[in-house]
Structures are given as C-alpha cells and as structure tokens.
Amino acid sequence: MTGSREKVLGKIRxxxxxxxxxxxxxxxxxxRGYAPSHSDDxxxxxxxxxxxxKAVVHQVSAGDLPDAIATALKRRSLERIAVPPDLPAExxxxxxxxxxxxxxxxxxxxxSVDGVITGCAVAIAETGTIVLDAGxxxxxxxxxxxxxxxLCVVRADQVVNGVPEAISRLDPQRPLTWISGPSATSDxxxxxxxxxxxxxxxxxxxxxx
Amino acid sequence: MSRTFIGxxxxxxxxxxxxxxxxxxxxxxxxxxxxxxxxDGAVGELDDWAQMRAAGKAIKDRTLRHLDVYLERxxxxxxxxxxxxxxxxxxxxxxxxxxxxxxxxxEREVVKVKSMATQxxxxxxxxxxxxxxxxxxxxxxxxxxxxxDLPSHILVPAIHRNRAEIxxxxxxxxxxxxxxAPENLSDQPDALAEAARxxxxxxxxxxxxxxxxxxxxxAETGTLVVLESEGNGRMCLTLPExxxxxxxxxxxxxxxxxxxxxxxxxxxSSTGERMNPYTSTWTGPTPGDGPQEFHLVLLDNGxxxxxxxKVGRQALRxxxxxxxxxxxxxxxxxxxxxYGSVYPGPxxxxxxxxxxxxxxxxxxxxxxxxxxxxxxxxxCPVAIDIPEVLVHLxxxxxxxxxHRTEKAAMSATGWMFGGDRRLGLAQRVxxxxxxxxxxxxxxxxxxxxxxxxLPDIPKESFxxxxxxxxxxxxRRDDGKGGERP
Numbered sequence: 001m002t003g004s005r006e007k008v009l010g011k012i013r014x015x016x017x018x019x020x021x022x023x024x025x026x027x028x029x030x031x032r033g034y035a036p037s038h039s040d041d042x043x044x045x046x047x048x049x050x051x052x053x054k055a056v057v058h059q060v061s062a063g064d065l066p067d068a069i070a071t072a073l074k075r076r077s078l079e080r081i082a083v084p085p086d087l088p089a090e091x092x093x094x095x096x097x098x099x100x101x102x103x104x105x106x107x108x109x110x111x112s113v114d115g116v117i118t119g120c121a122v123a124i125a126e127t128g129t130i131v132l133d134a135g136x137x138x139x140x141x142x143x144x145x146x147x148x149x150x151l152c153v154v155r156a157d158q159v160v161n162g163v164p165e166a167i168s169r170l171d172p173q174r175p176l177t178w179i180s181g182p183s184a185t186s187d188x189x190x191x192x193x194x195x196x197x198x199x200x201x202x203x204x205x206x207x208x209x
Numbered sequence: 210m211s212r213t214f215i216g217x218x219x220x221x222x223x224x225x226x227x228x229x230x231x232x233x234x235x236x237x238x239x240x241x242x243x244x245x246x247x248x249d250g251a252v253g254e255l256d257d258w259a260q261m262r263a264a265g266k267a268i269k270d271r272t273l274r275h276l277d278v279y280l281e282r283x284x285x286x287x288x289x290x291x292x293x294x295x296x297x298x299x300x301x302x303x304x305x306x307x308x309x310x311x312x313x314x315x316e317r318e319v320v321k322v323k324s325m326a327t328q329x330x331x332x333x334x335x336x337x338x339x340x341x342x343x344x345x346x347x348x349x350x351x352x353x354x355x356x357x358d359l360p361s362h363i364l365v366p367a368i369h370r371n372r373a374e375i376x377x378x379x380x381x382x383x384x385x386x387x388x389x390a391p392e393n394l395s396d397q398p399d400a401l402a403e404a405a406r407x408x409x410x411x412x413x414x415x416x417x418x419x420x421x422x423x424x425x426x427x428a429e430t431g432t433l434v435v436l437e438s439e440g441n442g443r444m445c446l447t448l449p450e451x452x453x454x455x456x457x458x459x460x461x462x463x464x465x466x467x468x469x470x471x472x473x474x475x476x477x478s479s480t481g482e483r484m485n486p487y488t489s490t491w492t493g494p495t496p497g498d499g500p501q502e503f504h505l506v507l508l509d510n511g512x513x514x515x516x517x518x519k520v521g522r523q524a525l526r527x528x529x530x531x532x533x534x535x536x537x538x539x540x541x542x543x544x545x546x547x548y549g550s551v552y553p554g555p556x557x558x559x560x561x562x563x564x565x566x567x568x569x570x571x572x573x574x575x576x577x578x579x580x581x582x583x584x585x586x587x588x589c590p591v592a593i594d595i596p597e598v599l600v601h602l603x604x605x606x607x608x609x610x611x612h613r614t615e616k617a618a619m620s621a622t623g624w625m626f627g628g629d630r631r632l633g634l635a636q637r638v639x640x641x642x643x644x645x646x647x648x649x650x651x652x653x654x655x656x657x658x659x660x661x662x663l664p665d666i667p668k669e670s671f672x673x674x675x676x677x678x679x680x681x682x683x684r685r686d687d688g689k690g691g692e693r694p
Binding site: 173 | 236239240241243244247254255256257260261263264267268270271272274275276277278279280281290295296297298302306309346347348349352365367368371372375398399401402403405406409410413414427430432438439440441443444447448458463465466468469470472473480482483484485486487488489490491492495497498499506507509513514516517519522
C-alpha cells in the first residue's frame with residue numbers, strides 16, 4: 001500500500017456528514033423488480049443472438065460432436081490447432097489437424113497456431129454470450145485470445161436465459177472472459193465492423209438439448 | 210508531448226468555433242444519430258428497463274452513501290487476492306504512483322486499455338516526462354493519439370473524425386512506431402480496423418506492463434471488470450506480466466450479484482448492443498494465467514468534493530455510457546472539445562465544475578451549456594437528473610464572486626441557437642420548459658432566475674434579438690481567423 005489512504009477516507013467521511021450515523025449500507029433500499037430473464041426458448045435464442053453478432057453457429061447432437069469439429073476445421077483448411085491440456089480427447093478424435101497442447105506455450109508459439117478449441121463455463125441465450133472461466137476444457141485466457149480462430153463447444157446444460165442466472169453460476173475468484181461474437185469495433189462513425197485484435201472468427205457448436 | 214485541455218477557451222467561445230466547422234457537425238450528426246437508434250432498439254427489447262434503471266440507481270446510491278465502508282472492503286478483498294492497493298488523493302499523486310510502479314519493472318513502454326481515469330489525470334504526459342512511452346490500443350484512442358488530437362466523446366474519443374480523416378491519420382502517422390499502414394489503405398471501416406490490428410499486434414505480444422481503468426470494482430470480492438469490443442482490452446489484461454489499474458473511487462459496486470444489473474444497463478446504453486463483444490473480470494493475479502503482478506490505484510482527484518454536495522453527488526453514479534452525449538442537441542452541434550475536458554456533453558457539464566470548482570472560466574460556463582431539455586435524464590441508465598444538477602450549479606456560479614452569470618448565460622444562449630436550424634431548436638427549447646419553470650427554483654435559486662427569462666421571450670423578439678447579435682458577431686469575426694481549438 002502506498003499513497004494517501006487516510007486523507008482520502010477522511011475526505012469521504014467528511015463529505016458524508018449528512019448520512020445518519022446509524023444508517024447501514026443495507027438500509028439503502030435496492031428495488032429488485034427487474035426480471036431474471038426475458039425469454040424461455042433458450043437454445044434457439046442463443047443461436048439467433050450469436051448469429052446476430054456474426055458468430056458461426058451449429059446445433060449438434062452430443063454424438064455428432066467429433067464429426068462437427070472435424071468438419072468445421074476442414075472447411076477452413078486449418079492445420080495447427082491449440083487445445084487446453086484437459087480438452088476431452090474424443091472431441092478431436094476425427095479432426096485431421098495437428099493438435100498443439102498448451103503445456104505453457106510461449107506467446108510466439110500461440111501466435112503461430114491457426115486456431116483454438118475450447119469448451120465454456122456458461123452461455124447466456126438472450127445476449128448471445130459465452131463465458132469462459134479457465135475451468136474444464138478451457139485453459140488459460142491467452143489461448144482463446146491470440147489465435148485468430150476460436151471454436152467453442154457449448155453443452156446444453158451450460159446455457160442459461162439471462163444475465164442474472166449467469167452471474168449466480170459463475171465464480172468471481174476465477175478469471176472470466178465474456179465473449180459475444182468475434183472482436184468488433186464501432187469506433188469509425190459508430191458503424192460496427194467485426195474483426196480487430198481478438199479472434200476474427202468465432203464458431204460455436206451448441207449441443208442440442 | 211500530447212495535447213491537453215488546459216488553456217481552452219470557455220464553452221461559448223469554443224462552441225462558436227466548433228459550430229462553424231461543417232465537417233465536424235456532419236461527422237457528429239451522423240455518428241450520434243446512428244448510436245441513438247441502436248440504443249433505442251437495445252433498450253426497447255427489455256420490458257423491465259425502468260426497473261433495471263431503478264435498481265442501478267439505488268445500488269450506486271447505496272455505494273456512495275457508504276463509500277468509505279466499501280472502499281475499505283474492496284481494499285481488503287483485493288489484498289487478500291494477492292493484489293496491491295494504492296490511494297491517490299489527486300492526479301499528481303496517481304501519476305507518481307503509476308510512474309514508480311512502471312520504473313520498478315525496468316520497462317520503458319506500456320500498452321494501455323482505454324480509460325477515462327487515466328485521460329483525466331493526463332497519465333500519458335506524466336509518463337512521457339519520465340521517459341516512458343504509453344501506447345493507446347483502443348482504436349478510437351489510437352486515432353486520437355496518432356492525430357495528436359484530444360478526445361471528444363466518452364465511448365468513442367475520435368467520434369469527430371470520419372473515415373477519410375482516419376485513413377489520412379493512419380497513412381501519415383502509423384509509420385512512426387509499430388507497423389505502418391499499407392500504402393493502398395482504403396477508407397472502409399474494415400480496412401482501417403485491419404490496419405490497426407497489424408499496427409498494434411507486435412506491441413501486444415511483446416508488452417510487459419499494461420495500464421487499464423475499470424468499469425466496475427466489486428467491493429465484496431475484489432473483482433475488477435472491464436468491458437470492451439476489440440480485444441485490445443483482453444490483450445492488455447492477459448499477456449503482460451504486470452497490470453496497473455487506475456480506478457476512480459466511485460466505480461465500486463457492493464456485491465458480485467449487483468453486476469447482473471450493470472452488465473445489462475451499460476452495453477445497451479452505451480454501444481446499443483445486448484452485450485459488448487468482450488468483458489474481462491479478474492480477482493487478483495491467477496497463477497499461470499495472465500499478469501502475475503496486479504496493482505490497483507484508487508483515485509479521488511476531486512470526487513470526494515463532488516460527494517460533499519447533496520444535490521451534485523448523483524453525478525458520481527455515472528457509469529460512463531455516453532448515452533447523454535449521444536442524445537444531447539447541444540453536444541450534437543458543438544462536439545466534445547468545446548467542453549474543455551475529457552468528460553464532455555451533459556455529464557461533463559455537471560461533473561467538471563464539481564471536480565474542478567467553478568473558479569475557472571471554462572468550468573463556470575459549463576452549467577449553461579444546456580437547453581435543459583431533459584433528454585439526458587431520460588436516457589441515463591442510472592437516472593442522474595442532469596437538469597436538476599445544472600440548475601443547482603448555475604445557482605452556485607451566480608452566488609460566486611463577480612457578475613459572471615449574465616455574461617455566461619447570454620453567451621451560452623448565443624451559441625446554443627447558432628446554425629441553420631436555430632429557430633426550430635429554440636422553439637423546441639422554449640416549449641420544453643420543464644426545468645426552467647420558476648417553480649423549480651425556490652429560495653436562493655432566485656439569483657439565477659433574476660438574470661434568466663428565456664422561456665418568456667416571444668418568438669419575434671427572439672428573432673430580432675438574434676439578428677442583432679448575429680450582425681454584431683459578423684462584425685467581430687471579420688477581424689479574426691476562425692481556427693478550431
């Protein structure tokens with residue numbers, strides 16, 4: 001700790017002289033009349049919203065997942081694909097690519113692969129958002145950032161309707177990355193264009209319920 | 210050395226110059242109308258927007274009324290998570306802390322995530338004086354930095370530039386560091402975005418130190434939250450070894466679950482998206498993942514003075530979405546530079562005079578940089594009653610030393626109605642007398658109403674007054690050039 005801690009806190013306390021001494025933070029009422037979510041058709045909605053943000057989305061049955069992964073990679077002629085160390089081996093069983101396992105790859109090594117495959121922690125249907133928490137089948141944050149192509153697998157039981165449900169499922173102690181479509185910018189005349197520093201292609205395989 | 214806002218002319222003079230810049234007005238009109246429509250769509254999708262807005266307002270009020278408690282809670286949680294917390298009473302102290310932290314790493318370059326707090330304290334200038342190069346990585350900030358320009362919007366600092374101007378800046382300046390723009394660069398937004406990607410790529414991959422702000426800091430858990438679109442934020446927050454976040458003390462929310470409100474309010478109000486492309490949250494350093502050293506610099510820099518004003522403190526609820534700028538008829542016509550601060554538009558008009566005091570000419574004129582039409586309050590996701598605070602601040606200016614009120618008020622009216630649609634706008638303003646009505650200003654506010662009677666001016670009188678004023682201005686202008694500040 002450095003700096004003017006006591007000075008700043010002292011000024012704040014003086015500024016709040018009008019707040020009754022006995023008032024506790026929870027005495028300030030917060031009306032929670034907003035809805036926990038705004039729709040129920042979870043997976044179709046997730047697909048629709050992801051596509052709206054220019055992600056490529058496929059709904060697949062659990063059994064078809066390895067073929068769907070292989071097809072997606074083949075279609076783009078991708079050759080070297082980074083994977084987190086704990087990615088289920090069956091996912092990539094039929095993929096015609098060289099898997100580059102992340103056992104602490106350097107940044108230049110990550111920059112040299114064609115793409116990455118990960119799972120996720122939660123997906124939010126109504127905002128078209130996928131959340132990674134560095135947990136199972138996801139790896140550390142850098143692997144889903146540096147490669148230009150991100151293929152993400154979403155299990156049906158990971159999909160929630162609205163933001164509040166996602167917040168309650170997630171553990172803030174983990175580093176979280178919320179992803180809604182490929183990287184984009186609206187900085188030129190406030191027109192949205194996709195593809196800046198993050199992966200320029202986001203492809204999502206959503207397991208059918 | 211980058212440009213600063215210091216020495217800018219007061220709002221009426223700066224606005225008059227801006228109004229004459231037809232390119233600027235065209236750029237702004239196009240951009241603000243695009244984003245307004247998007248915001249309306251994103252907000253209109255949720256039938257509980259009013260309830261969400263009420264919750265957002267109340268959560269921020271709870272935080273502000275007990276800010277000392279929450280700051281101590283945040284400090285404890287960040288420290289427990291392995292981060293180091295620093296306290297900066299003012300800009301100078303914050304800059305010294307950040308400079309020292311960078312010098313401790315031995316690095317001479319840093320990458321930056323777009324941050325209003327570091328713009329406010331002019332960190333880049335302080336770092337430059339210490340021999341440290343700071344690279345802005347947000348596309349709009351990059352445009353501003355390369356163009357040796359000033360930010361004019363909270364969300365899109367280069368909103369005053371159109372695609373042709375951006376192309377020209379990229380061609381001229383990208384070669385000075387990083388990868389130059391290709392010679393055949395077009396002015397299509399996707400080509401410009403691609404040029405920025407290539408220009409910055411190696412800087413990201415090599416960076417050892419990053420500087421960020423934060424949209425939210427969760428007191429309960431010590432979690433920092435950054436919303437962004439391009440992935441430049443993720444690059445800065447993930448790849449370097451050291452991360453330094455400069456965060457205003459009002460950015461706190463009490464609990465993790467409170468984010469369920471703000472992660473809906475902010476993207477829809479700001480970029481008009483259901484969710485921005487990327488949001489990163491982190492709680493201290495994570496072994497083997499991202500920066501292993503994390504510093505949080507808590508910045509006061511006038512915020513505790515704002516907190517002391519019972520009417521004005523609501524300005525600290527602001528989550529920097531910029532919806533008030535985008536809707537404001539005054540901002541649309543004058544642009545952000547006229548406000549003389551990194552915080553332009555309606556929120557700037559109530560924040561700057563409170564952060565800096567009203568002794569300066571610029572800050573004293575800002576409470577008059579409004580028609581009090583109330584649109585800013587309607588769109589504010591945390592229900593800041595900007596017209597109420599403006600009137601309150603006018604009263605403060607009026608009760609200050611000298612007779613500045615009439616001068617500031619009348620010259621403000623002059624620029625407000627400048628331009629080709631002045632009468633139509635004037636009539637709209639005259640009918641929107643919501644906050645101008647004398648009944649809203651009892652007691653000491655009479656000092657303000659004594660010098661203001663705009664709503665009662667009949668149409669013809671206004672036009673006659675305007676013509677006379679215009680003639681006078683023309684006469685003055687003939688004697689000097691009209692360079693934009």
